Amino acid sequence: MDRRDESGMVNDRAAEWVARIDAAPLDAAAQAELDQWLASDDRHRGAFLRASAAWHLCDQATALGGHLRDAAHAGSPAFVTRSVVEAQDAPGDVPEAGRPHALSRRGMLWGGGALAASLLAAAGLGFWKGGGEQVETALGEIRRVPFPDGSMASINTATRLKIDFAADVRMVELDRGEAWFKVAKNKNRPFIVAAGEARVRAVGTAFSVQRLDSGADVQVTEGVVEIWATPRTADRILVKAGERAFIRYDAGPQAPVRDAAGIARKLAWRDGALKFEGTTLQEAAAEFNRYNGMKIEVDPALAQERIVGRFRTDEPDAFARSASAMLDARFEMSDKRILIAKN
Numbered sequence: 001m002d003r004r005d006e007s008g009m010v011n012d013r014a015a016e017w018v019a020r021i022d023a024a025p026l027d028a029a030a031q032a033e034l035d036q037w038l039a040s041d042d043r044h045r046g047a048f049l050r051a052s053a054a055w056h057l058c059d060q061a062t063a064l065g066g067h068l069r070d071a072a073h074a075g076s077p078a079f080v081t082r083s084v085v086e087a088q089d090a091p092g093d094v095p096e097a098g099r100p101h102a103l104s105r106r107g108m109l110w111g112g113g114a115l116a117a118s119l120l121a122a123a124g125l126g127f128w129k130g131g132g133e134q135v136e137t138a139l140g141e142i143r144r145v146p147f148p149d150g151s152m153a154s155i156n157t158a159t160r161l162k163i164d165f166a167a168d169v170r171m172v173e174l175d176r177g178e179a180w181f182k183v184a185k186n187k188n189r190p191f192i193v194a195a196g197e198a199r200v201r202a203v204g205t206a207f208s209v210q211r212l213d214s215g216a217d218v219q220v221t222e223g224v225v226e227i228w229a230t231p232r233t234a235d236r237i238l239v240k241a242g243e244r245a246f247i248r249y250d251a252g253p254q255a256p257v258r259d260a261a262g263i264a265r266k267l268a269w270r271d272g273a274l275k276f277e278g279t280t281l282q283e284a285a286a287e288f289n290r291y292n293g294m295k296i297e298v299d300p301a302l303a304q305e306r307i308v309g310r311f312r313t314d315e316p317d318a319f320a321r322s323a324s325a326m327l328d329a330r331f332e333m334s335d336k337r338i339l340i341a342k343n
Contacts, residue, residue: 014047021150038148045148052146136160140291150184154270157291178210198247201226215248219263227253275310288316296320299341
């Protein structure tokens with residue numbers, strides 16, 4: 001068999017696995033089959049990782065628009081981090097007049113190996129390579145990292161985590177920052193996130209963990225997780241989908257709070273957005289400052305004013321202009337800062 005034909009078959013098989021995982025969690029038999037296929041040849045793992053990353057890159061397309069495509073055509077340094085391709089064209093679709101062809105999920109997986117690799121490298125998507133792997137995002141960067149067990153992580157700005165998967169446990173150490181995990185089910189290999197003394201354990205679920213100075217903030221979007229703090233391992237509680245909880249390093253977990261709407265707002269960063277609903281101007285500015293070198297300063301007289309809206313994480317100036325208009329405030333912008341001040 002021609003090596004190119006064999007490579008194409010491997011890529012096709014990897015794409016089939018990724019599509020299957022996206023459609024529904026694998027059962028035990030299918031997971032065992034995938035594990036065996038990945039272990040049988042290093043090329044299988046590489047193809048699977050490329051297909052997973054391409055699939056998730058296309059998933060973000062509709063939410064964030066065509067910035068990746070535009071930057072790619074322009075050769076711009078902006079062709080990095082959160083940028084993504086435009087909406088997915090089905091095979092045979094004819095683009096609108098004057099509109100460049102959008103990159104389809106199918107094209108990325110089946111027809112564009114070299115293109116997919118270049119897009120993924122430029123977009124900052126990470127690849128899991130094995131035990132002890134470290135992933136770190138820069139200021140303003142949001143990265144998706146697929147794992148070969150079928151799990152996936154969305155990693156927020158200025159975050160560093162270490163990944164160590166063993167035969168009996170899947171361990172992630174969150175050194176700083178925030179990440180959301182979509183965990184593939186495997187009751188024999190629990191998925192544990194460590195953030196300082198805080199611990200979050202899942203088998204098959206989706207949740208986020210943010211490491212803070214005094215503890216870890218946990219938001220659950222699917223399933224159930226178990227949380228605790230070391231060395232107080234006896235004080236464990238369950239947190240269900242639509243609930244959030246805080247784990248204090250010195251006192252253990254606090255009681256969960258049901259807040260599905262609040263969780264959806266908080267996790268809007270996964271789509272490159274910040275969403276506010278009655279958030280104080282000071283808090284909103286602090287959120288933007290997590291993502292940008294251009295810092296927003298707020299007049300103390302306006303700090304407790306409330307803001308509503310959805311904004312891109314990388315457009316602090318657009319937010320500041322909108323907030324100034326809402327509050328009838330003064331907007332000033334220099335090379336290094338943005339000021340929102342009372343008139």
